[in-house]
Amino acid sequence: MLSRRQEVILKAIVEEFIKTAEPIGSKTLLEQYGLNCSSATIRNEMNYLETEGLLEKTHASSGRVPSTYGYRYYVEYLMDSFLDEKEKYQLQTFFSSDLPLENVIQASCDILSNMTNLTSLVLGPDANRQSLAHIKLFPLSETSAVAVIITDQGHAENKTFYFADRVSVEDIQTCTNILNDYLVGTLINDVVAKLNEIKPILERSVKRHEILFNAFVQAFVKFASDNVYFSGATNMLYQPEFSDIEKLREIMKMFDDSTLWKKIGTSESSVKVKSPDNKGELIWVNDVAIVSSIFNIGEEEGKLMVVGPSRMNYNKIVSILDFATQFIESQYKKKK
Amino acid sequence: MLSRRQEVILKAIVEEFIKTAEPIGSKTLLEQYGLNCSSATIRNEMNYLETEGLLEKTHASSGRVPSTYGYRYYVEYLMDSFLDEKEKYQLQTFFSSDLPLENVIQASCDILSNMTNLTSLVLGPDANRQSLAHIKLFPLSETSAVAVIITDQGHAENKTFYFADRVSVEDIQTCTNILNDYLVGTLINDVVAKLNEIKPILERSVKRHEILFNAFVQAFVKFASDNVYFSGATNMLYQPEFSDIEKLREIMKMFDDSTLWKKIGTSESSVKVKSPDNKGELIWVNDVAIVSSIFNIGEEEGKLMVVGPSRMNYNKIVSILDFATQFIESQYKKKK
DNA sequence: AATTAGCACTTAATAGTTGACAGTGCTAAA
């Protein structure tokens, strides 16, 4: 258990380090924060905090830096989680409510990375958990057609395809009917399998069945594909802790690997902590910290994340993230 | 006018520098390339090439590095523009022909950045030069609908929208009819203006006209939006000349500015040269070189570009780029 | 008993020094 003064010192060190990215010494701490004791006392307390694993030294005679555990303690017990009025105002102007729903999520992600000067990303909503509501197919010319695939959640995906020779309007109509009869209500995940099942039926009734068939498979694969959106990756170039090019390469490799982000939060290998309001989650992996928050729209859920150096303004980021997820959810309810 | 030997030396320096990224001295040149003269002669020739502005020194007693003008001379007169068999084989396997047309261009871009280990990007085809062929609008639920917008080139864009209250199927049908009557054949560029013209007509016939109206405006804006696709931006992290973080920031800023890439090639401020086969174009801007090649599909044109350090393997890149543009064009013709 | 002043000690970062080395330009000889 920490004493009041120890907590004040820890809080000051974390916040000062978040600002400056430099190790903090007893003297600067005394000057910046009006603690009514001497630097020697602070040194003693710092020493204690270090034995408790909350602080670290970069070398024997350097100032202190918060350890991951120190950040964790800070987030759990010490952080004030309120935005000041100026920041609240900024949030409200950024999140104006006339964004089209399809873009709300990506736009939120963009705003997030802009406001934090960090990288943010959004996972899902996972299209695989939706089911098929309609397939519409209509001729474009004598040798081409557009298919529009719509899910029960109202997402739409379209795909143009081209036939080597003419295709009749009736053929397309027959095909649409067959597909709708057999596939409506199927989970997107299972559509490709089911498509294979009804292949013989298509074969009987439709002339250019294999072209149509392949086009549909492709369209559904596109639907199910990655679903990870990044914003502000280059902000990492401006973080002093990532000024080493080797470190940057590592981080960009992380960004490139979309499977990594899907796994994050599911494995228990990393230090993890719930944010104070119990909505978000904080994870430290290698040298980055990830703040994440889940949003629900309809049956589906998605995850908004902010990635940055361990030294990041948790307070501010958790609040903004919270605002963003609430915004997404509210927009969804409104439009629905 | 350069002598034969001077050209051989220049060619050797450019190619050696492309390989090693190090300044080349007279001695290494003699060892690597079997020139039947002494290092002193080479030094004399190098000196001459420097006075002609084809070579540069990084400092008074360093080896030589090609200048921009040197690269230019190399590309214009000295470069052999053929790929070896291995590279040709690699190209053919990468560009397998069963890519769906919509993805052909982006996929080509990805392959390009993979093969070159550089950044590649594609501009256009410029949707604004297409005209509207159909608008299809169908109800999704009682309070939502999908609009599908199709151009004469067969591109499709879809947009879901939501009404605050119920909307009848007839209303949607009427709206579709009006829009088709007035807008079919209009250039995408002009659609928004024309949409404003027919606003009064919509107003008379359709109940929720302003929601429909806004949704369409948004859909068309999306159509006309950026249209720049990047691939392999992080490859820049592995170029030795960009190991300086300040340089990297500069380059990433360039990448972020999509308007810049649209302008490139149109301004005459930068050093520019046609590639030997007269298809592509080479531009040097700041510390990057840009190789670009235009492809035509139907009435439209697009531009494929590869971006890298000045020291890049022009020979290889020009050939690959050439292959890629031809591939895109052939795929288009085939599907059409 | 807790706090603090004072001091010896540690380490990183900076600047200067040195020698090796890679490369040039020039001169004089072939």
Add this chain to the structure above:
DNA sequence: TTTAGCACTGTCAACTATTAAGTGCTAATT
């Protein structure tokens, strides 16, 4: 015209002081 030879130049890496920031400990103070 070419080349051997040599003096000269700038970079790089290793080494050495020097300084500045910060600690831990001890003894004095409250």
